[in-house]
Amino acid sequence: MDGGELSGEERLIARYFRPLAHHAGALGLIDDAALLTPPEGMDLVLTTDAVVGGVHFFPDDPPDQIACKALRVNLSDLAAKGARPAGFLLTLAIPEGIGDEWLAAFAAGLGRDAERYGCPLFGGDTDRTGGPVTVAITAFGVLPRGTMVKRTGAHVGDDIFVTGTIGDAALGLKALRGGATVLDAAAREHLIARYRLPEPRNAAAHAVRTHASAAIDVSDGLAGDLMRLCRASAVSAEVEVDRIPLSAAARQVVAADPREMQTILAGGDDYEVLATVPPEKAAAFRSACAAAGVPAQAIGRIVPGEGSARFLGPDGKPLALERTAYSHF
Amino acid sequence: MDGGELSGEERLIARYFRPLAHHAGALGLIDDAALLTPPEGMDLVLTTDAVVGGVHFFPDDPPDQIACKALRVNLSDLAAKGARPAGFLLTLAIPEGIGDEWLAAFAAGLGRDAERYGCPLFGGDTDRTGGPVTVAITAFGVLPRGTMVKRTGAHVGDDIFVTGTIGDAALGLKALRGGATVLDAAAREHLIARYRLPEPRNAAAHAVRTHASAAIDVSDGLAGDLMRLCRASAVSAEVEVDRIPLSAAARQVVAADPREMQTILAGGDDYEVLATVPPEKAAAFRSACAAAGVPAQAIGRIVPGEGSARFLGPDGKPLALERTAYSHF
Numbered sequence: 001m002d003g004g005e006l007s008g009e010e011r012l013i014a015r016y017f018r019p020l021a022h023h024a025g026a027l028g029l030i031d032d033a034a035l036l037t038p039p040e041g042m043d044l045v046l047t048t049d050a051v052v053g054g055v056h057f058f059p060d061d062p063p064d065q066i067a068c069k070a071l072r073v074n075l076s077d078l079a080a081k082g083a084r085p086a087g088f089l090l091t092l093a094i095p096e097g098i099g100d101e102w103l104a105a106f107a108a109g110l111g112r113d114a115e116r117y118g119c120p121l122f123g124g125d126t127d128r129t130g131g132p133v134t135v136a137i138t139a140f141g142v143l144p145r146g147t148m149v150k151r152t153g154a155h156v157g158d159d160i161f162v163t164g165t166i167g168d169a170a171l172g173l174k175a176l177r178g179g180a181t182v183l184d185a186a187a188r189e190h191l192i193a194r195y196r197l198p199e200p201r202n203a204a205a206h207a208v209r210t211h212a213s214a215a216i217d218v219s220d221g222l223a224g225d226l227m228r229l230c231r232a233s234a235v236s237a238e239v240e241v242d243r244i245p246l247s248a249a250a251r252q253v254v255a256a257d258p259r260e261m262q263t264i265l266a267g268g269d270d271y272e273v274l275a276t277v278p279p280e281k282a283a284a285f286r287s288a289c290a291a292a293g294v295p296a297q298a299i300g301r302i303v304p305g306e307g308s309a310r311f312l313g314p315d316g317k318p319l320a321l322e323r324t325a326y327s328h329f
Numbered sequence: 330m331d332g333g334e335l336s337g338e339e340r341l342i343a344r345y346f347r348p349l350a351h352h353a354g355a356l357g358l359i360d361d362a363a364l365l366t367p368p369e370g371m372d373l374v375l376t377t378d379a380v381v382g383g384v385h386f387f388p389d390d391p392p393d394q395i396a397c398k399a400l401r402v403n404l405s406d407l408a409a410k411g412a413r414p415a416g417f418l419l420t421l422a423i424p425e426g427i428g429d430e431w432l433a434a435f436a437a438g439l440g441r442d443a444e445r446y447g448c449p450l451f452g453g454d455t456d457r458t459g460g461p462v463t464v465a466i467t468a469f470g471v472l473p474r475g476t477m478v479k480r481t482g483a484h485v486g487d488d489i490f491v492t493g494t495i496g497d498a499a500l501g502l503k504a505l506r507g508g509a510t511v512l513d514a515a516a517r518e519h520l521i522a523r524y525r526l527p528e529p530r531n532a533a534a535h536a537v538r539t540h541a542s543a544a545i546d547v548s549d550g551l552a553g554d555l556m557r558l559c560r561a562s563a564v565s566a567e568v569e570v571d572r573i574p575l576s577a578a579a580r581q582v583v584a585a586d587p588r589e590m591q592t593i594l595a596g597g598d599d600y601e602v603l604a605t606v607p608p609e610k611a612a613a614f615r616s617a618c619a620a621a622g623v624p625a626q627a628i629g630r631i632v633p634g635e636g637s638a639r640f641l642g643p644d645g646k647p648l649a650l651e652r653t654a655y656s657h658f
Binding site: 007010027030031032033034035036037038042043044045046047048049050052053054055056077078080081083089090091093095122123124125127128129130131132134136138140141145148150151152216217220224228232 | 336339356359360361362363364365366367371372373374375376377378379380381382383384385406407409410412418419420422424451452453454456457458459460461463465467469474477479480481545546549553557561
């Protein structure tokens, strides 16, 4: 038979994804595998997270946003570990009916973010599915040997910091579902944008690696993720709710209904970094974050205990939360 | 709030997947990410492949077989690149209705293969989906720096080898779909087993790395994958169809209907290694494979050309293939 024929999958890869695979290790996406030559003296950090249509995004969300979200949730994990992004692998399962226009927009979004975060495509796999669009990404980052920031390093007395603002994405999701009707249009848009497109804190990775004793990215809710870090470190946490950084839009929601603090604390999709920092390093951490353009706010401290987290109201009494984290299970 | 609560996902991970994550770099699956300290002087080979219910397996296939297939299709890529498996990351999207029994069997199968192939779980992500079970695995392997066997290294005059036997899985899928009724029961079972559970040729990885000029795993069909290798290497191939190794069951099918050679050459799911080997290394390659317990058979040679592959019948005339590879697109 004659050569030169390309299968549908090869055509798709050549057209949409090869332009994103400019790293030599990607081998132009013509091989079964990618090649990674680890820099001397560096460790690799590996993380994988998927986004599923109807679960993590709405099927009619703009395809470039879906692509960006899929990559960014992984970049956020690298940021919390203090690693610099080095590349990613993509698995994309698409139903019949997804055509060239969708794929072109998806690849364009992915390419923009790959460029922006210095995280090129190394390889991947495209598949048909009878289900929703499913995007599974494995990202890898690098950092000097032995310096990965784990969940397990928090000590009693450490300050608890969060970057950015908390709760916007969860309130945005609620707004998309028809809730939070008290919001003005600009506030509503702000919250929805935060849900659709997280801003991973990779700019703060160096500050985290240099100063934090433990860290986690806030993806399932501040309360639940803080408890995870505490359990892993065999400590507990006390947070002053008034110190949790909120956007103007989120403050608007809470002013109208103080019970929305529940959504803010346990809603998820923040993709901010939660870090514990020894008090003697707190000022340096705050400056390093500020220098990187990332706001960081101390919200409480690590106390003795076994994995609990208390959220203290303005009266010093603990809030009673109905749930602590978002879970699909 | 009190500590100690685990989300549904954490419980699932702790119960089913933590036992598979005994490598120190997996951090007991309690972190956002895994830690990989690359051995000095080694390269990493990264590969990712997903299997989707209704596309790559039947939804009611035994869950341990689904798990094994998902891992093995990735191990097969590592084998073809000459890499030793080092670990993998798992993304598992499951619909409502998948319960503990299914998950326990899935994890048991995955654990058996992780042990068997020396490829421990490093991390992962579990998600809900409104679609079919989707298993995306990223596997990584190691080999001495600069020794990865690519698709691009084939030269005119090289012998073309394949391991094992070709076509069994494609005929097995056909049998499952009600075809190939001429088969006796044992032959039918053999072919179906080969479809359900590939045997990746990791035992031959060292032989491939030491002797092959180029290699690819045969996953989409011998004809199509050989053409891919030829295109990547800017050469062509001539294969003598009579030399292609067939199982007794496949020979039974072809004896009854010679047109089934089309299925064998272009059916896919073989997960054998196709390697090109310079003639002066052919004997050593064959011995090294034999010593590793992997049959390897020379089926043709690389000739000048631009990515075509000719399959010559017993009369020396090229077969006309209707298609060259299986594609879901």
